[in-house]
Amino acid sequence: MLLDDMLTYNEQFVKNKAYEPYQTDSLPNKRTVIFTCMESRLIELLPKALNIQNGDVKMVKNAGAILRDPFDSVMKSILVAIHALKAEQVMVIGHHDCGMSHMDQDDFEQSALDKGVPSESIHTLKHAGIDLESEFKGFNAVEDSVQESVSVIRNHPLLPSSIHVHGLVIDPDTGQADLVTRG
Template sequence: MEKLKQILAFNEQFVETKGYLPYMSDKFPNARLLIVTCMDTRLTELLPQAMNIKNGDAKILRVAGAMITEPYGSIMRSVLVAVTQLKVEEIMVVGHHDCGMVGLEGEQMIRSLQQKGISVEKMKQFDKPGETVEAWLTGVNSVEGAVLRSVQMIKEHPLFPHDIPVHALTITPDTGKLEVIHVENSVS
């Protein structure tokens, strides 16, 4: 609650002093770009700075490990909205080194949830055909594997338009250095 109070107090000042003026833009990304990246806090300012992305330039979806795992999930739906309604013409999936999702064991997540008071019985109810809750909570083996899997999920999605290139990159959270893992030439 304390954090919320602080934020609301700051916000009042922000609006009053027109702190928003340097950030004004419309809903269409100026660079016609969508970035799918991780929720890691180190990337919040570093990633746009390192990629020369200003406010209003790109749609940015942030999800643990930059992983898109569900064809019917809200991340994949957001990708489809971006390319059909928001003028996005190119997509970059950007994972990062030292990501918390790399090497995350489902078992470790189960133990942590138990410590938070979630019973094993309750978790079992969350199993679905073909995938246990433990498997669902498991991370990936490598950051490269994670971004390539997300690119594959997008490219092979039956509703995804084929003329939109989807690239895979990694970023180093210490330096902002980008590495290209997979590049796709525009079809147009």
């Protein structure tokens, strides 16, 4: 079982002091907060491709690097990084071939039903005014989506004017990063 494998590995990791190369403090050395996608291909590739070492940045992730609501948890995390953890710039990094670029609402609901979520639960949410379509909406062009996330951050009333907010798109195969907007 994966959990047990992880715990066994972890015991050895700590015992062998394999953590030593990673020790640092909790302030981001590069004074930067990165907001990116939870994409599994980027877990190691993104930091390597951008020369980010352990301790260098605060990293916030969600599905698609999508930020549309100025008071959702992503924006709160970015503000905490700035006001409590000394971050001085923000980078929004979307990626090509993102799962959120072809999010199909019908498939999503069907999957919930197939996995045993009662259809009444979905109806109840809809009756309560929760629009699943817009809650789980993806995007067509990743560049536009990055630009939108950047705009929400740049226009936030609690964002100091000194903070630069950049937007990039990264290739999940090669790690090539292209600038969408420079703050």
